[in-house]
Ligand SMILES: Nc1ncnc2c1ncn2[C@@H]1O[C@H](COP(=O)(O)OP(=O)(O)O)[C@@H](O)[C@H]1O
């Protein structure tokens with residue numbers, strides 16, 4: 001399976017200039033995200049990981065509040081798919097990821113979205129979709145997507 005061509009904007013790198021623009025672009029990306037995949041979001045605090053997730057999760061058909069799981073660590077949503085949104089920032093030890101029982105909870109079709117994946121790298125599969133986010137000039141937020149190598 002070839003990745004949809006719409007993904008090239010993300011893999012080439014795209015810059016947004018407001019939270020709304022990030023949400024809108026992430027909403028559109030949802031159509032290209034295959035079920036049963038992990039998407040990691042790497043970037044400093046305030047780069048837009050949760051804002052991006054809000055748009056993506058809405059794009060997957062979820063309505064209602066989509067908030068940061070920074071205290072709960074895990075939020076789950078049910079749209080056309082089951083969506084698990086993890087914020088691993090407060091996990092000092094990757095073993096804490098096991099306590100969330102993610103791999104016991106998932107029922108296909110699902111997507112797992114992970115903020116601060118560096119904290120739990122050893123617990124994630126090798127074939128993740130990896131988004132890197134940085135704040136750049138003129139208050140731009142720059143997103144680059146790395147796709148897993150295809151078999
Ligand atoms: N281009 C942009 N993309 C994403 N967020 C932006 C952008 N410009 C401003 N913001 C603001 O930056 C903040 C990002 O917060 P958040 O998404 O919680 O970041 P993180 O989860 O990475 O800590 C929000 O208040 C958002 O409105």
Ligand SMILES: [Mg+2]
Nearest residue numbers: 049050068115
């Ligand atoms: Mg966040």
